[in-house]
Amino acid sequence: MSPAGASAPSATAGRVGLLDRRLLFVTGKGGVGKTTVASALALHAAEHGKKTLLCEVEVKGDVASYFESGPIGFAAQEVLPGLWTMSMDTEASLREYLRLNLRIPVVGRIGPLARALDFVATAAPGVREILTVGKLCYEVRESHYDLVVVDASATGHIVGQLSAPQAINDLVKVGLIRTQTDWMLDILSDAKTTGVAIVATPEEMPVNETIELAGRLSSETTVELAAVIVNRVLPELFGRGEEETFDRLGEPAAVEELGRLVEGDPTPVLDGARLAVTLRRTRAEHLERLRAGIDPVVPMLYLPYLFTRLHGVRTIRQVAGSLGEELGS
């Protein structure tokens, strides 16, 4: 951090910067822009010289459409300089795991084995999750990348995913899986290495879920909350004293005069301004609630609502730019 970085609040001193970690899980309630933010974080890191892997855990094809890369598979591919993408596939992860860890003759007959384990995974929660988390931790342990950004599961499922190694540790007392969970737990529990970023929008349910998840992360997992990223923040329409001027503009005589001057009905425009003020006000209340509900040492980043018509990588670039401003880099 530069010596002139006086803007860094002392409360957050001693915490590792968001992109200085090695493994970053990006979660959030469905529809808040989780994938967009994860992609923008990864792009920002890659553009700042970090070899970055972006992993989509629940494959919806959004990452592929953002980077116009065609379908993304389990094998990582470089979509932009320094930016690699992959999609999670638990069966492929199992195969890789077995190939790397077991030298057993039946590996050739992996078909039924994979089915059997798939089956066990259905009954034993955590098995599928650990194949996901395990692959990500593996990439970190092997230092294949400077940073792994995970477009992770939504708020409802992320705790199950992150606590899977612990859950397996509790269930399984011996065996290869048990020895595997120990090093994963080390990576996940190290705040210098791993963090979670929750994406929220300033709306009631996303704010509630973010506060709730922050609590569950600290009580049920060993992973640190690295940041809360508030997406789609509406701009303040009026500056100081302007709202009063706007109210006077809305009086019948002024509206009539304005209508005459512009040769048209200004009502929709005035209504639009009132709508913007109302929306902004409701959201500001939720923002306050969010800030109050999250530990003050957790940095909060704000990303503006995008009114523009952007698609694909241009959207990601714009969001990455806003993120860069918020991160001060």
Added chain:
Amino acid sequence: MTTGRRRTDVRHGSLDGLLNSREIVVACGPGGVGKTTTAAAAAATAAVRLGGKVLVLTVDPARRLADALGLDKLGNAERQVPASAFADIGVKPSGELWAAMLDTKESWDALIRLHAPDARTREEILANPLYRNISGRFVQSHDYIAMERLFEIHSEGTYDLIVVDTPPTRNALDFLDAPERMADFFSSRLLRWLVVPYRSRIVNFASKPFYQVADRILGTQFLEDIAQFFVLFQSMYDGFVQRARAVHRLMADRRTSFIVVSTLEAVPLREAEFFAQALTDRRLHLGAIVLNKVLPAYLRDPLGAAVAAKLRDQADALADALAPAMDDADPAQVRRVLAEIGGNYLDYRLAAQREAEQQSELATMPEALVTVPHFDTDVYDLRGLLELGERLWGA
């Protein structure tokens, strides 16, 4: 083409027919679009307008719904929203509104008690570490149990209408497939294969390699926990499979309809569309699509856009001319306000146009399409629910 024919039949802006004619209405769709609130609003309004006993069954553990309904706590047991809650806002409902919230763990335990052949099996299952894990954490079990609980309540025949919202699923189809998958799971050959050696304590030749690998990966104790769990569960196999099939039949029955809830934002809408298509593919009844938080139509008014552009681009001249009509307001201030509201309108116009475009591209058409505007405040009480309900009900 059924979609082509139905497109012309779409009724805009009303859920009343659906709530009138069905016994079960399932609200589904992506997370964060107001699914729970929509389900509660539809149920509350049905209780007020239609009479009879109406139940809203929610899977959302947030306190807000309980608060909005004037109940201090929601749990697995159905509770009636007190008449006083309606009286307080000057509404006299013609029926009763009841509410319940799904408790996954409690519902699973009840299901075990129902299916367990004897007390010993029951206690062993309830104490099995895998079972405790499944009932508490297993995401798919949540989906299954929601449908199971719905079936149970429906078969008791207490309610005229049950409105249920569905868990936010990883995959929109999870809860639809859950009963089927649960049945497959218990009838699977693989399951029997896995369990047999632990029954006979003889590992046969065919399964030997599997056990070698499984033992190394998972450890013997864990495998035995799994096997015990499956052995115990097999004793309940018939009950489970029959029940799962019955649940599935109820979903496909004429008495059940689905409403897909979404907003017009790209990502939720894409998920909602996928869902609507999946319902149609499975021959389940797509009763309505409800679009929440839709921006008002005046934002797309071309004349409005022309005025807004003038305000933004000619703010200086307009402000000077207008200031006298505004009790000599500060022209610089007026200039800024005019430019800001002009720009604001054009910004929101883009967003509104994007929404309208999204809506026009809806491919799968339901019986009814309902749009609900942005409300000035969030829905947080019974009055708010009923106001939203009126919008859903249609004129």
